[in-house]
Amino acid sequence: MPTVPILMPQLGESIAEATVIRIDIAPGGSVDADQEVIEVETQKATMGVTTLCRGTVREILAVEGETYAVGSTLGLLDVTEEEVARTGVETLEAAAETREVEQQQAAEKGEENLHFAIDDDSYEERQPVVEPSVRGLPVPAGVKGAHYISPRMRARMDEMGLREADISAVAGTGAGGRVTVEDLEKFLDYIETWPSSHASPMRLAVADAMRRSWTRPLATVSRPVRLDRVLDHRGKLDPKPGLTLYVLRAFAIALSEDPASSGFLIGERVVHPRAFDIGVAVQVEDGVLVPVLRNVDTMTLSELTNVYADMVDRARRRRLREEDTRGGIATVTNFGTFGLTHGTPIPLPNETLILGLAAGVKKPVWSDQVEAFIPATEAELIVTFDHRVVDGGGAGMLLGRIAEHLQRPEEL
Structure with missing residues (x-):
């Protein structure tokens, strides 16, 4: 039986991801076309993810509270051949066949073009891919502040999704009061047992806007x-x-x-x-x-x-x-x-x-x-x-x- 994915849709021009906050279906359940089955939250609104056609839920891959990039597979539906023909949806099997053909064509193209790394007749300029942030944290912009941050420290901050404003409470022991990686790690260990709560996408969006405003x-x-x-x-x-x-x-x-x-x-x-x-x-x-x-x-x-x-x-x-x-x-x-x-x-x-x-x-x-x-x-x-x-x-x-x-x- 053909399989159709439930995908995270494009929820807006500037939205690269969303967080799943509620799942309204379970394996074995039947769904109709355009039925809202999963509720997700972006930085600005809550929206519903809908199905492309009728079918039976085979598997739920999404987890409540997790953040997924646009295009991610959130679940799988078993559908009939008649439903595929009626709606024209692309099945996983058809998509796999298309990729196989494209890979074969690419391989054949590469064999023909042995002398050049790029075929000028077929070259297309690729746009940079928008990478989703990790677990809802905003991607660091790397804006320099008034104090110097070493490349090693900045790399560690980038790994953790931190901005300069986030380390303002850390006392620096480096030259001229510079905050070192060791200072940051010590501070994070110090607050490890403090009560905390997860910052929602809304709160992170407000924080990011205020940081940019204050420049x-x-x-x-x-x-x-x-x-x-x-x-x-x-x-x-x-x-x-x-x-x-x-x-x-x-x-x-x-x-x-x-x-x-x-x-x-x-x-x-x-x-x-x-x-x-x-x-x-x-x-x-x-x-x-x-x-x-x-x-x-x-x-x-x-x-x-x-x-x-x-x-x-x-x-x-x-x-x-x-x-x-x-x-x-x-x-x-x-x-x-x-x-x-x-x-x-x-x-x-x-x-x-x-x-x-x-x-x-x-x-x-x-x-x-x-x-x-x-x-x-x-x-x-x-x-x-x-x-x-x-x-x-x-x-x-x-x-x-x-x-x-x-x-x-x-x-x-």
Whole structure:
């Protein structure tokens, strides 16, 4: 009986692997075509692996908790000849025959071409293969830090999947305080018995993004903003937009008035945005996802409300598509929902700006109209920016424009 593999699919352009988190089939069970049989987790979402045709499960090769590269065989199905003919799927037997023919042709080609290592008529430039990381750990990028790391030490770090930030807690005994391999091994032995937990793909993705972000000179400025008019306007609407959406709209409009603020530096060029697509940070289990809302400067609050609700729901269920998280020029994060009155958000590596909204606080504010202090709700607006592209004055003016737009919520 023909055998058809259950393969780890290509889950996105930049995704080379995924971790199996649940297996819903067992040997001997029957499956239909396009049936979701295995759930896997990437750095951004959970997705289902489906079958290509009807059949009976012969063997499950995948193990829950293990990470597999795209194209890996996760299981095997016994199928009928009729099903193969109906669906056109490639069986393991057919694939083996194809490889045998190709190898034979390659051998014959090699015998004909005895004088040259490369046949110019048939040479094809091969692209480098994307190697999956080991057990979900990010592949070391080898970015040099401020202190010297010997080739021997760097080779050991690469073997273990470690970055320079990972050894910051290790005290160095080498020349000039250099961390040696012996220092690293001693430190790892020291913490061997400490309580620990496995870092999820989500946590590793966040850590990797923050490491790359921090290679730039980042700066943060803030200013208070009155929210009373926004709160009054929000109370008159049904459904009521969240404060995040008001800030998102004001941010997009302010950036459209000065696109240079959201440009990013590439060599000697500042590249400006072609669309004002802005991400929103959504807290999920063990990390943060940033779905991107498109053309925010041209959308109304009511339009944003529906799109935002759908994006947040899919983010929390880990059902975002790769295109839902790409192409943002900036991000908004509302950490005020956790009662925080100040913070220093860090922009994503591919973005120049991130705007944070802190919790609103009732404060006495002087009113020239009544010549007395009156209660008002204020919150801090905080922007962190790439100081190579934006200066403190420019960031301050950007916050000023955002604050002005928030005083006219009916125009958002």
